Amino acid sequence: xxxxxxxxxxxxxxxxxxxxxxxxxxxxxxxxxxxxxxxxxxxxxxxxxxxxxxxxxxxxxxxxxxxxxxxxxxxxxxxxxxxxxxxxxxxxxxxxxxxxxxxxxxxxxxxxx
Numbered sequence: 727x728x729x730x731x732x733x734x735x736x737x738x739x740x741x742x743x744x745x746x747x748x749x750x751x752x753x754x755x756x757x758x759x760x761x762x763x764x765x766x767x768x769x770x771x772x773x774x775x776x777x778x779x780x781x782x783x784x785x786x787x788x789x790x791x792x793x794x795x796x797x798x799x800x801x802x803x804x805x806x807x808x809x810x811x812x813x814x815x816x817x818x819x820x821x822x823x824x825x826x827x828x829x830x831x832x833x834x835x836x837x838x839x
Contacts, residue, residue, distance in 0.1 A: 730793030757820055761829070762769070764817045767797055771814040776835035777803055808810045810834045 743763060780789035786803045786810040793815065802814040812832045817824040 732809055753820060757826070760820065761817050761826070764797060764815055765829040765831070767831075768813050768815045768829050769833070770835040771801070771803075771815075772811050772831035773815060773835075775803055775805070775811040776809060776833040779811055780809055780835040780837050785811050808834065809837050 753799055771792040774792040775785035776787040779785040788790050789803045789811075790798055790801060796818055797815045800816045802812075804812045804814075810832065811834070812830055814828050814830040817827050819826050
């Protein structure tokens, strides 16, 4: 029986072993970036909805106008008498059409007369 001590091909084997780990890491980083984007977008939509409510316009329409199309589906806008608006959006998934949860943004703006 002869042992093979030839190092040729070792780098290719190591690359094949590491590629799934690198792909999973990139997938996770991108999903966290989507979570941050959804959170930031919900906060921006809440500010726009609060401003609209303060001047007597429709806060739901203002919130939808400030959201990217992918986040508009399933958006919830809750308003209160004190000028507080909460916008909740679903966090999109990288894989398929699923959602990974919900994030909210809250804003208040004094009513303008």
